[in-house]
Amino acid sequence: MAARSYRVAVAGATGAVGNMMIRVLEERGFPVEDLTLLASSRSVGRELTFRGRSIPVRELREDSFKGIDLALFSAGASVSRKFAPLAARDGCVVVDNSSAFRMDPKIPLVVPEVNAHALESHPGIIANPNCSTIQMVVALKPIQDAVGIRRIVVTTFQAVSGTGKKAVDELEAQVRDLAEGRQPRCKVYPYPIAFNCLPHIGAFLDNGYTEEEMKMVNETRKIFEDPQIRVCATTVRVPVYYGHSESVAVETRKPISVEEVRNLLERAPGVTVVDRPKENAYPMPIHAAGKDDTFVGRIRRDESVENGLALWVVSDNIRKGAATNAVQIAEVLVERGWLGF
């Protein structure tokens, strides 16, 4: 890590991802000289702990970024749309976890294991991809590099923490309601998520897909810089607290053996292969939760198509799917001297 240290801000510090950003900055020893915590006026008065020290939450304002080197944003797309350009104008580099800038052709959309090079020409704002996209491209990058990917059919099993702390609370409350014989109450989701599956993440679009599903299509193409990759996604919310799981069927351009795929993945950065099925060793959300890697298992030939592979990919959606990936982007910026634009 560089000897220099940086004035860092977290915008949306009191949310689930913002909180985790603070924790990951500390865990990974990011060179923070000074940490500013920003949130809406509702959260002013709260304090959060960083390196054993209490830091007061301040109101996010237009002038919050003067003198800040790096800001990690996780306060929703509308907040990012308003404040990220102001921060960048003041010379602060923004890593934005919202969907606001992801498909903007001028803004790099980065997963460090996959396309760190795209950071080189950043214009002051860098987009952090959607959680379900991040873990999929980390797992597929070695395959894309080796033989090219023609098509991906993915079905997700997404944790409620992806919706935020209020959804974690809602699942807990619904489980309690049902245990005590009450009707489960629904505020966050339109139906109970306890002991149910909701094939509905983000708003429905005219083509019958959800926003979340189209993020997986469009972000995958942008990150891989390969507009030819075809993706069909079905994204489903399941009663899991932390950790998204994905069933991924891949059709490669050239043939590759399952053994080669396993070997490539075992050497791939950010990937842990857990794939000894006869010993009941496969990735699961309860094991991935709290870890930064993407876990890949159930690696097998998809016999239903030429050059077919099937995988099961699990990662902590709040860590690698959001906070860890954002901090890793910042680490690359520091290492390569790209903090500043």
Add this chain to the structure above:
Amino acid sequence: MAARSYRVAVAGATGAVGNMMIRVLEERGFPVEDLTLLASSRSVGRELTFRGRSIPVRELREDSFKGIDLALFSAGASVSRKFAPLAARDGCVVVDNSSAFRMDPKIPLVVPEVNAHALESHPGIIANPNCSTIQMVVALKPIQDAVGIRRIVVTTFQAVSGTGKKAVDELEAQVRDLAEGRQPRCKVYPYPIAFNCLPHIGAFLDNGYTEEEMKMVNETRKIFEDPQIRVCATTVRVPVYYGHSESVAVETRKPISVEEVRNLLERAPGVTVVDRPKENAYPMPIHAAGKDDTFVGRIRRDESVENGLALWVVSDNIRKGAATNAVQIAEVLVERGWLGF
């Protein structure tokens, strides 16, 4: 319904599916003259209710089927392997819910909405397909008939009730353990199923697939009488009590519009289309539980392949996935005069 009525036995009467068989025979007004309930010696002494009358559970023995016209079996494959041929030898027609005979070329494997005709030449034993196969072929039958299906990529979200009552109890107990700060105890599954996903249903085979996944491949081909259909399955246990969900990507042989598919499915027997996504209307396990139909929604074009379609299919795994399908098979036998062989 025929004027005649029948001496019926349920073997495995005390299990989750056996119990539901009794309930479905009553609900659907099956012409039962006399109901015999059979189970292992452990269950002798218990009584179960049919049409308001208590019936004692008797021990399943080699001579249990003398004078019985129809037996519904749901007591596991080894019990079926031993007792179903004995029952058939005594002139009893067996509808067997286990995997024992499903892939036997002499034994019909039947979903009445799909291949009732296969019952005509039954040799005294008829196999009830696997739960996850049944709901998928009910949903896909109209598409197969209209344009042919080339390939299916399916990922399942399967309820714990498919494993039996002990798994329902285990999920309940784990939720309680976690709520009270204890480690969840695992007896039925190798890991906690509460707030987790297990990509593991049935034993793992040498090809990296599970038994459950290969059932979906092989049974689909047999039921559709189409060995050309290619199927890639990933089957996953989720913390849901009742109702399996399936994300199904289909490649058809000839083109068909999404509107045509929706129209075909709206007229299809055993199917209820729930597909008004902008009104949050889509199938879910908590709505399918307790119903006999297969619910289909999220019907949309899969743009990632020529002639691609994507669907979301949900059904009660204990009803249509097991007990209801078995009773429907018996109804066809009665209606067409095929009870007897």
